[in-house]
Amino acid sequence: EAGVAQSPRYKIIEKRQSVAFWCNPISGHATLYWYQQILGQGPKLLIQFQNNGVVDDSQLPKDRFSAERLKGVDSTLKIQPAKLEDSAVYLCASSLIPGGTLNGYTFGSGTRLTVV
Amino acid sequence: GEDVEQSLFLSVREGDSSVINCTYTDSSSTYLYWYKQEPGAGLQLLTYIFSNMDMKQDQRLTVLLNKKDKHLSLRIADTQTGDSAIYFCAERKNAGNMLTFGGGTRLMVKP
Numbered sequence: 001e002a003g004v005a006q007s008p009r010y011k012i013i014e015k016r017q018s019v020a021f022w023c024n025p026i027s028g029h030a031t032l033y034w035y036q037q038i039l040g041q042g043p044k045l046l047i048q049f050q051n052n053g054v055v056d057d058s059q060l061p062k063d064r065f066s067a068e069r070l071k072g073v074d075s076t077l078k079i080q081p082a083k084l085e086d087s088a089v090y091l092c093a094s095s096l097i098p099g100g101t102l103n104g105y106t107f108g109s110g111t112r113l114t115v116v
Numbered sequence: 117g118e119d120v121e122q123s124l125f126l127s128v129r130e131g132d133s134s135v136i137n138c139t140y141t142d143s144s145s146t147y148l149y150w151y152k153q154e155p156g157a158g159l160q161l162l163t164y165i166f167s168n169m170d171m172k173q174d175q176r177l178t179v180l181l182n183k184k185d186k187h188l189s190l191r192i193a194d195t196q197t198g199d200s201a202i203y204f205c206a207e208r209k210n211a212g213n214m215l216t217f218g219g220g221t222r223l224m225v226k227p
Contacts, residue, residue, distance in 0.1 A: 004158075033214070042120070042204050042217035056214060064129070091158060105215065107158035 001095045002026065006092050018080035021111045025073070025094030031055075033105060034067055034077050035091040043091055049075060082115045088100035089113070120207055122216035124192045127224045134192040136221045138205035141186060145207040148181065149215065150190045153202045162190070162203075192223075 005024040013019050024051040025032050030051050035043035046065065048055040052072040060067065064083070079086055089112050094103035120140045122162040128134045140148070148161050151159040154161060165179045165188070166170045172179045178191040188205055 034119075040219070042206075042219045044217070047213050048214060105161075107160075108156045109156075 004092055004094050004106050006108035006111055007107065008091075008111055010112050010114075012116060015084055015115050016081040018078065019082055019113060020076050020078045021090050021092075021113075023075045023077070023092030023108060024068055025075070025092070029094035029106075030072070030097055031095045032069055032075050033073055033093045033095075034075070035093065036087045037091055037110070039088070046077070047092075077115075082113075083114050087113055087115045119216050120205060122203075122205060122221045124219070125222050125224070127154040127226065128195050128196060129226050130197055132195055134190075134195045134199070134223055136190045136203050136205075136223065138188040138190075138194075138218055139186055140188065140205070140207045140218075142207060142209050142221075143183075143186065145209055147208040148179075148188050149206040149208070150177075150179065151204045151217075153204065153220070155201075159204065170200075181224060195223075196223050197225045197227060199223060 003061055007022050013018055030059040032049045034046040036046050037043040046060045047057040047067045049069045052069050067077045091110045092108045095105045122138050135217045147164050149164045150162045152162050153159050158199045163174050163177050163179055164221055165181050167219045192199055202222050204217050205213040205216045
């Protein structure tokens with residue numbers, strides 16, 4: 001099966017600019033996650049969707065970050081305006097059911113964001 | 117403090133065994149996972165263990181779980197240079213069913 005697709009792979013922007021990331025999960029996967037991975041750290045959950053509804057966005061900095069999954073398939077994550085500390089890899093993951101099956105989640109390759 | 121903690125770095129010689137350790141805090145965690153991340157790549161699931169198990173073996177990988185001490189370890193037998201990567205442990209909590217990751221252990225395998 002095709003994996004989780006993310007684009008772009010890399011993005012460099014200046015602080016205070018806006019940026020958007022796109023994720024296409026594995027077909028049929030109802031649950032979608034966005035994680036932020038800062039260099040040298042483990043991934044941290046930003047938001048979890050179940051179909052097109054938000055399950056958990058408690059760690060999402062809502063003053064600047066937003067995410068949507070309007071049709072319950074693709075998702076976009078937006079940062080507006082970006083700060084230097086937003087430099088990280090943004091990972092999208094999907095799973096068939098919440099919490100993943102026994103095999104956990106399937107991760108995409110991520111989008112590496114550099115804010116200068 | 118962090119929910120899941122790992123040591124930062126491990127260096128071994130090719131052919132030796134590697135043991136990567138992890139401690140977690142949530143006793144209600146149902147599954148614990150080990151993921152591997154190579155440079156520029158996403159996370160690849162290596163193995164998992166259910167919380168009512170003590171040990172799981174999968175080819176060169178052995179996972180040990182001490183639920184009393186909330187300690188998880190991953191042993192890689194006959195470590196190869198291709199095993200060089202960052203290894204993350206993760207716990208799946210009952211509440212929310214999300215995965216919480218440790219900070220990762222960078223494994224370096226010297227020829």
